[in-house]
Amino acid sequence: MADGSAPGIKPISGGVHLGIEHESARKHVTGAATYTDDIPELPGTLHVAVRLSDRAHARILGMDLAKAKQAPGVHAVLTFDDVPGDGDIGPILPGDPVLAPDVVEYAGQAVVAVAAETLSQARAAARMVEVFYEDLPAVLTAQEAMEAESFVSPSLTFQRGDAAQAVASAPRRLSGTLEVGGQDHFYLESHIAYAIPKEDGDLLVHSSTQHPAEVQHAVAKVLGRPMHGIAVECRRMGGGFGGKESQPAQIACIAALLANATRRPVKFRMDRDDDMLMTGKRHDFHVRYDVGFDEDGRIQGMEMDLAGRCGMSLDLSNGVVDRAMFHADNAYYLPAARITGHRCKTHTVSNTAFRGFGGPQGVIAVEEVVDEIARSLGKDPLDVRRANLYGGPGRDVTPYGMPVEEPDILAELLDQIERDSDYRNRRTEIDAFNARNTVLKKGLAVTPVKFGISFTVKHLNQAAALVHVYTDGSVQVNHGGTEMGQGIHTKMAQIAAQEFQIDVDRVKVTASATDKVPNAPPTAASAGTDLNGQAVRLAVRTIKGRLADFLAEHCHTTPDKVEFRDNAVFAGNHAMTFPEVAKLAYLNRVSLSSTGHYATPRIWWDREKCEGRPFFYFSCGVAVTEALIDTLTGEYRFPRADVLHDCSGTINPAIDLGQVEGAFVQGLGWVTCEELWWDGQGRLRTHAPSTYKIPTSRTIPEDFRVTLYTARPNREDTVFRSKAIGEPPLMLGISAWLALKDAVAAVGGHKYPVHLDAPATPERVLLAVEDIKARMAAGG
Ligand code: MTE
Ligand code: MOS
Numbered sequence: 001m002a003d004g005s006a007p008g009i010k011p012i013s014g015g016v017h018l019g020i021e022h023e024s025a026r027k028h029v030t031g032a033a034t035y036t037d038d039i040p041e042l043p044g045t046l047h048v049a050v051r052l053s054d055r056a057h058a059r060i061l062g063m064d065l066a067k068a069k070q071a072p073g074v075h076a077v078l079t080f081d082d083v084p085g086d087g088d089i090g091p092i093l094p095g096d097p098v099l100a101p102d103v104v105e106y107a108g109q110a111v112v113a114v115a116a117e118t119l120s121q122a123r124a125a126a127r128m129v130e131v132f133y134e135d136l137p138a139v140l141t142a143q144e145a146m147e148a149e150s151f152v153s154p155s156l157t158f159q160r161g162d163a164a165q166a167v168a169s170a171p172r173r174l175s176g177t178l179e180v181g182g183q184d185h186f187y188l189e190s191h192i193a194y195a196i197p198k199e200d201g202d203l204l205v206h207s208s209t210q211h212p213a214e215v216q217h218a219v220a221k222v223l224g225r226p227m228h229g230i231a232v233e234c235r236r237m238g239g240g241f242g243g244k245e246s247q248p249a250q251i252a253c254i255a256a257l258l259a260n261a262t263r264r265p266v267k268f269r270m271d272r273d274d275d276m277l278m279t280g281k282r283h284d285f286h287v288r289y290d291v292g293f294d295e296d297g298r299i300q301g302m303e304m305d306l307a308g309r310c311g312m313s314l315d316l317s318n319g320v321v322d323r324a325m326f327h328a329d330n331a332y333y334l335p336a337a338r339i340t341g342h343r344c345k346t347h348t349v350s351n352t353a354f355r356g357f358g359g360p361q362g363v364i365a366v367e368e369v370v371d372e373i374a375r376s377l378g379k380d381p382l383d384v385r386r387a388n389l390y391g392g393p394g395r396d397v398t399p400y401g402m403p404v405e406e407p408d409i410l411a412e413l414l415d416q417i418e419r420d421s422d423y424r425n426r427r428t429e430i431d432a433f434n435a436r437n438t439v440l441k442k443g444l445a446v447t448p449v450k451f452g453i454s455f456t457v458k459h460l461n462q463a464a465a466l467v468h469v470y471t472d473g474s475v476q477v478n479h480g481g482t483e484m485g486q487g488i489h490t491k492m493a494q495i496a497a498q499e500f501q502i503d504v505d506r507v508k509v510t511a512s513a514t515d516k517v518p519n520a521p522p523t524a525a526s527a528g529t530d531l532n533g534q535a536v537r538l539a540v541r542t543i544k545g546r547l548a549d550f551l552a553e554h555c556h557t558t559p560d561k562v563e564f565r566d567n568a569v570f571a572g573n574h575a576m577t578f579p580e581v582a583k584l585a586y587l588n589r590v591s592l593s594s595t596g597h598y599a600t601p602r603i604w605w606d607r608e609k610c611e612g613r614p615f616f617y618f619s620c621g622v623a624v625t626e627a628l629i630d631t632l633t634g635e636y637r638f639p640r641a642d643v644l645h646d647c648s649g650t651i652n653p654a655i656d657l658g659q660v661e662g663a664f665v666q667g668l669g670w671v672t673c674e675e676l677w678w679d680g681q682g683r684l685r686t687h688a689p690s691t692y693k694i695p696t697s698r699t700i701p702e703d704f705r706v707t708l709y710t711a712r713p714n715r716e717d718t719v720f721r722s723k724a725i726g727e728p729p730l731m732l733g734i735s736a737w738l739a740l741k742d743a744v745a746a747v748g749g750h751k752y753p754v755h756l757d758a759p760a761t762p763e764r765v766l767l768a769v770e771d772i773k774a775r776m777a778a779g780g
Pocket of ligand 1: 488523527726
């Protein structure tokens with residue numbers, strides 16, 4: 001069997017850099033994929049409904065639970081006082097009670113949880129609960145919180161040079177404000193957990209979560225039990241988008257508390273309305289800026305205040321607001337800057353991670369600044385963007401002191417998209433179109449993104465994996481990442497296949513489980529593949545090392561002469577198929593299982609001093625979007641968008657293409673149609689698809705051209721030199737908002753100022769158009 005044509009020895013299929021299909025693609029579309037709700041229910045399973053507060057801020061004077069307790073099918077009615085362990089599950093600091101204690105701090109907060117034999121019985125009983133409140137004063141918006149100095153944590157400032165002085169002494173100066181809306185995650189699968197009692201009071205919890213270890217930690221905490229008796233498992237989520245980073249803990253804890261109280265399996269599958277009312281969203285921001293610049297639009301100094309509405313608790317808000325600050329430069333060099341992030345405490349739901357984790361809010365703020373500079377100078381915004389790009393001598397350090405080591409990539413991407421989108425000609429055509437048409441107006445905008453990759457909390461930048469080789473040569477991989485549709489399991493299988501040099505269909509990636517890989521960080525910050533991919537690789541290498549040692553002895557050669565290639569292993573003049581090697585190694589008592597652990601090198605961040613290298617590297621992209629508005633109704637369409645994103649070194653170009661398309665559309669939705677609206681009492685009134693508009697097939701650009709840029713493998717030693725992709729392209733959706741603004745400006749021949757907050761709903765577009773028309777009529 002010494003020659004490569006022997007049976008079983010053939011080039012591998014499905015290694016890295018190939019666009020193989022998502023391991024669950026067919027199961028997703030045929031409905032065969034098992035989500036948490038599809039796990040066959042055990043006999044005796046109970047179902048959960050929660051009673052939510054309808055007050056933003058109130059003291060609970062008392063509750064009448066008697067009727068609910070006696071209602072048909074009810075097995076348990078729980079309040080905060082029934083929690084056997086610690087009832088606070090704040091992921092970083094306390095402040096997130098699993099059920100409201102004596103005070104409610106937002107409308108939508110869970111006060112009572114009921115378990116009953118059917119879901120409708122549970123819902124009926126939850127409605128029978130009477131809660132008696134005494135209203136307390138409520139702070140609802142970020143601006144109100146700023147005035148009241150109501151914060152969940154102290155403000156933080158990045159400072160370079162004397163920004164105030166630089167602004168004051170610049171030839172030109174502008175200041176302004178921007179309201180940036182939040183966003184509901186609208187994962188297709190709402191929050192869900194299924195808790196199953198085991199012996200000794202242990203629990204197995206199936207949870208739709210990006211962070212099984214955090215769910216395990218929280219469940220152990222509320223039950224007052226050690227973590228070793230709590231196992232959390234997640235095969236896949238029907239979308240997470242950051243909404244399942246910290247939030248699943250509460251859902252799982254409620255299910256676990258009820259399972260513990262009843263000794264029955266308990267499933268808590270949230271109704272869409274309850275999910276939207278009860279769980280955190282993207283932070284909305286109030287932005288204020290002062291900027292000084294020269295006649296070319298080049299920024300000399302910028303002062304910016306970013307006030308994020310955190311809601312009633314800290315949750316992950318420090319990281320989110322910090323990331324907004326880290327991205328308030330986006331692609332632009334700011335010679336002097338003061339950037340302050342405020343963490344506003346309000347009596348609204350505690351906002352949380354959402355794709356980009358605050359980055360998009362920082363990016364949109366500085367994109368507004370650059371756009372306003374261009375408009376004030378009557379220049380094409382693309383030229384002002386170019387004038388401010390990182391690059392050139394001395395123009396390569398961020399306001400927080402991190403060098404931008406590859407600054408020229410931004411200009412390169414802009415060059416390519418300017419060509420590919422035919423930007424200059426289309427600008428001329430659009431001007432001509434606008435001159436011809438009075439009702440319909442077009443706009444065009446280009447925006448870049450530079451997004452920092454790594455958790456800014458250093459210890460989260462680690463990952464582990466567990467790899468088993470079985471005696472038939474099949475391989476099972478488990479790792480600390482979770483699958484939410486982004487394809488991490490496919491990429492991990494490709495990486496293991498590549499390293500072992502076996503066909504990808506010999507590798508199975510199994511459900512994320514805290515009893516297989518413990519203490520894993522959340523799958524977030526776009527770093528899932530970077531972190532877990534390296535851990536998988538290291539685990540595989542350990543096994544390969546053992547096999548090489550064994551085969552060297554067995555075949556009378558040296559380990560360095562053992563080669564894994566083409567579904568086979570070559571040792572000296574022997575060649576064996578991979579299954580043969582697995583079997584032989586087993587018979588010779590060689591361990592075929594290993595863990596791997598990886599920690600990202602080079603990164604550090606001193607939050608006290610605001611200095612360091614918080615990111616391993618940056619991920620960059622650009623987009624050009626065209627908008628068409630109806631000036632009589634404010635309605636709009638996007639006739640075309642061109643997107644170019646850096647996916648160099650990609651593990652799987654097909655998956656990455658999907659990530660870029662999806663992220664762009666999700667970003668476009670955030671800044672255009674998705675509007676969260678709270679009434680004057682702090683009650684969210686857009687808590688269902690009937691009132692909350694996510695992008696649809698009609699919103700997506702009609703001519704949507706997405707290209708992966710692949711010319712520059714990662715200069716850092718990432719797994720197969722790939723680059724993270726999950727979040728960065730979301731920020732390119734901001735070009736859609738600026739295209740709308742450009743179209744509105746065209747109403748007044750680009751002579752009048754335009755103010756357009758985000759999201760630019762048809763209503764906002766219409767009001768902005770009316771505002772220009774009024775100014776024109778007034779001759780001002
Ligand atoms: N893609 C799909 N289909 N579904 C998701 O929930 N979440 C995004 C992104 N892409 C998400 C997604 C977010 S918020 C992040 S941080 C990354 O995927 C996480 O996965 P990764 O680190 O493996 O890229
Ligand atoms: Mo993504 S917001 O980091 O889960």
